[in-house]
Amino acid sequence: MSINLDGVRSEGALALIAGSLLGDTTMLTEEEASILAEASVNDHVHAADVKAVKAQIESGGDPLGEAFLRLRSAGDRRSDGAVYTPPEIVRSMTRWLSSQGNIERIIDPGAGSGRYVLAAAEAFPNARLIAVEKDPLAALLLRANLSVRIPDAMVEVVVGDFRDLSLPTVKGKTAFVGNPPYVRHHDIDDEWKRWYVDSFSSIGIKASALAGLHLHFYLKVFQASQDGDVGAFVTSAEWMDVNYGSALRALLVEKLGLESLHVLEPSLEAFPGTATTAAIACFHVGTRKRTIKSRSVSAIGQLNGLSRGQSNTKNEF
Template identity: 40%
Template sequence: MSGPQDESEPRAVSSEAALISVCAALGAARACGPLSKAEASLLRRARQLPRPSAETLSRLIAEIRAGGDPLGEAFCVVRPGTRRRSLGAFYTVEGIVTAMASWVLARNPDIIIDVGCGSGRFAAAVRRLGFGGETIAIDIDPLATVMTRANLTVLGHRHATVVHGDLLRLSLADSRRGRTAFIGNPPYVRHHTLRPEAKRWAQKSGDALGVQVSGLSGLHALFVLAIAGLSRPGDLGCLITAAEWLDVGYGSALRTLFAQHLGCVRLDIGDPRTSAFGDAMSTAAIVSWEVGYSDAVSMRETRDLKTLRALTGGRAISRDTLTRSSRWRDLLHPRPHRDGLVPLGTYARVHRGIATGANGFFILSRDEAIIRELGGHVRPCVTRAHQVLSSGGVVRADKLDHVLLEVQDAADHDRALRSYLAEGIRHRVHERYLCEHRNPWWRLGGGPPPPIVATYMARQAPMFATNPDRCRIVNVLHGIHFREEVGEDIATTLVVWLNNHRDTLTGGRTYHGGLRKFEPRELEAILVPPLHELDARRVK
């Protein structure tokens, strides 16, 4: 990456318009294939701005040729993070790019495709490392492709084509010769914001490959689907993605694609306490493959991917083990065998707390509930994980400062409640997404309150507490519900055991900074003593 700019020198790029002007001056329109209408429109805007100085251009050219990406760095400054995140634009640091590019080039590809190219860091890296063959760089953002054109023009890449378009719609000639390599950092966009047509495409593409695709899959998973559909025997690739797919249910499609369809060769996983992306709280994984490869897979956890030098080494994991496993990270950290313990799910179901869809309406302070005369329609509620972490293993109603509106029947509506619900309608609470999908909108449901509550996301293992007053919990916590009725004494003994063994609990997933998260099924999988043994210990 480029070094810091001298404080005495005015910043060359202070806006997107200025960035476009710099790209135009560097020759973005002169090479790398025809411009799209959107790209041409951006570059026309550049004509209305002063041309960057010769000194500025010379400095930028020197930085690009030396291995930096001043255009991409400027883009990350002038475009707000919220806008970049909407397109999944999280840029990859230089050391990772170089290591991935070196791995790909060592396998002598004939064509290299930079998927979701951004400013073209991967396409530029393979060029600097001596690749002179056909390179295709594709991105849906026209400013990204204009930056890539500028970078590759400066590097003198004569066989590069930059495509402003969607990888999901890319087609490659069946007559292409040799091996095609796919490289890059697919955009990280969560499933919530994917267009319906993208989800339909994913289902159709998954069906064609015989892979079941979860509706919770993000855009990076769809990119892997597209690559699998474009690949032929002998093709290869190297991608860096958020690592969550290694262990979660909705990552099964990616695990199947990499293990069985694409031929995973190696997997380099970042330490959960570090991040490979500058502004994303996510652990990263680099997956490398060759279509047709079927031997053991090399797996390695790297303390800091940012200091990565090469994709080498690691523990050999058999293909059969990889295919059977639903939690790939555990293959590097196998759970210790503990005789006599059983999954918590043997005795209990775990459910997330109530999602109100409008906490500001449904959660009230005790004083507000009294003032509004809603005392008969509320129940004490645990609203923060800290209330469990600091509870000493028992949450009590009289220690809670908030209550939850709990109305089950329209017949319960007295004057005060009718007035409060009418106020909610005036503020359009009933039109919120979750409220709109409840009938009636004010009935939260959620079943009986749980006898045990647990934290599930913190920079520490889960903490457990009994809930003898049967307070409600919201969705920052999990509730543990016994499958068969047990006494409070058994619940208390189980909570004591769990909290005394927190440091030995395995499972869940770990994000950047050591943030651990347990989904309900993952919490059900933790190992506990049989309840009859707990009862015997209590009696003793």
């Protein structure tokens, strides 16, 4: 049963609950520590709420993330692309990763409250995980979830923009998994639009500055990956049809090694609160598949670890 946090009426109170669950706050960034300090002055929480939230997290729930989505206005969340993935989809994507052999490192580039990172830490106890989250409050909630559920997991929390991330190379395989934030081009700085267009131009692909932020994240994955790496992203599916999605389509087929594409009907609410068609793309970096599996999914039970789909030639994509 989910914990009802309707009595928590401010983001500050939510931060205090997260801080109480953390205990040790020495690892926090300046931005996270500032949120806690301000909350300590202006807000308060009940010990019973902290205890109840901890029990729910231990049982696999995400009461902190759910409260965050309730407290943060839809407009503010839209400008940040903050929409959290339902657990059933997270589990299916993690199951697909589990079929990809030994994985040394797992990166979630838009981690939110940590749903993918928690699932990955449980499925890959020996892997190093990197959770990247730009919003310091969401990062604080992520840390609290990890502290309660998997305190010994090897997780590095990076509070910042995934596009700025510098990743050292590793000998083993890296997996990229998650739900990149959906932010329309109107809310993207001109500097990042130029980066997107120029970066594609450098690899011989023409790109448009009208691309949303989730397409930027695919490009960053290409820049940060090496042959043999794998990935699974769920995003809005609009890039499959619009002109500004042509660069991503080319990148997936020619560079990122698209293996399968699973199109989720709006009724599944892959992004709760939005009537949006979603697409899960699974890829193997550096491979050039002669055929790509694709399918339409109308029920969660059909996901099946993303192992199914009809084979199509690349030209049909």
